[in-house]
Amino acid sequence: MGLPMFRALEEKFERVTFLAGGAIPQVLWTPDRERRVVAGERCKTPGTVRREAAWMKSENFDAVVLVNHSFRSAITVKMAGIPVRVGHRTELRSMFLTHAIAYDENEFEAVSTNHLAAAFGIVVPDPIPTMPISDDERIRGNHFRDGATIGIQPGARFGAKQIPIGVSIAIANALARDGHRICLLGGKEEEGFAEEMIAGMTDKPVNLVGKTGIRDSIGTLANLNLMIGSDTGLMHMAAAVGCPSITVFGPTPRAKWGHQYSPHQALQAEGGKMENTSVEAVLEAARRQLRG
Numbered sequence: 001m002g003l004p005m006f007r008a009l010e011e012k013f014e015r016v017t018f019l020a021g022g023a024i025p026q027v028l029w030t031p032d033r034e035r036r037v038v039a040g041e042r043c044k045t046p047g048t049v050r051r052e053a054a055w056m057k058s059e060n061f062d063a064v065v066l067v068n069h070s071f072r073s074a075i076t077v078k079m080a081g082i083p084v085r086v087g088h089r090t091e092l093r094s095m096f097l098t099h100a101i102a103y104d105e106n107e108f109e110a111v112s113t114n115h116l117a118a119a120f121g122i123v124v125p126d127p128i129p130t131m132p133i134s135d136d137e138r139i140r141g142n143h144f145r146d147g148a149t150i151g152i153q154p155g156a157r158f159g160a161k162q163i164p165i166g167v168s169i170a171i172a173n174a175l176a177r178d179g180h181r182i183c184l185l186g187g188k189e190e191e192g193f194a195e196e197m198i199a200g201m202t203d204k205p206v207n208l209v210g211k212t213g214i215r216d217s218i219g220t221l222a223n224l225n226l227m228i229g230s231d232t233g234l235m236h237m238a239a240a241v242g243c244p245s246i247t248v249f250g251p252t253p254r255a256k257w258g259h260q261y262s263p264h265q266a267l268q269a270e271g272g273k274m275e276n277t278s279v280e281a282v283l284e285a286a287r288r289q290l291r292g
Contacts, residue, residue, distance in 0.1 A: 151238070152229065178287070187209070221238045
């Protein structure tokens, strides 16, 4: 969600450093510049907070932009003595920020993040997150999909966000009857869900769950006609590489996190509960996209 703002900051400042862990460095890759990404610790203790603050202080940063909303991150940058500290006015952390930006719980998150750039007089021209991929990644992704045209993510990191397996099976089988080949995508922690889903499918899918890293997953998504899943990082990446997506939201609001612009669709499960995901609603959205 921060990618549009990151590009705008890089155009204004001579040196931008990203403090990020996990898979984020791979998401930040871009062919037009060498981004400096520093892996951060999981700051759960006073000791790790002090170490992170000391590192920031040693870097002599002029400004810091917090794209997360935690109280801990605001304390850390205050301890580091960074002169300009920009972040959203969340978790009662305004006292530690020099620029506390209002946060609208109902505004698309990419737009909310772009507001942070206003502290530097920057207007981000386009709020839509996009991720570049290389020609080699696109070619590799085309190989991985092995003729599949529609992707489905069987799992989710948080159980409350997962589309029930039975629902995903029904969607996959209906689309297979329509003549589409299905590809399953996701992380290694979703392998069990993929096996359960495959057992109920009438046509054998291309199973890439746990078999492709971030960049190969992105390359695969770029070759699909449609991706279906819940509110996960994979679905946000699908939208960012231009793969038409249908995302089902449960406990998280689609107004905040949904990509509600063509060629993407965001559906909200009734009552905010994923067990109420409608097979018919997803299929209607899928067929509408595939026809268009």
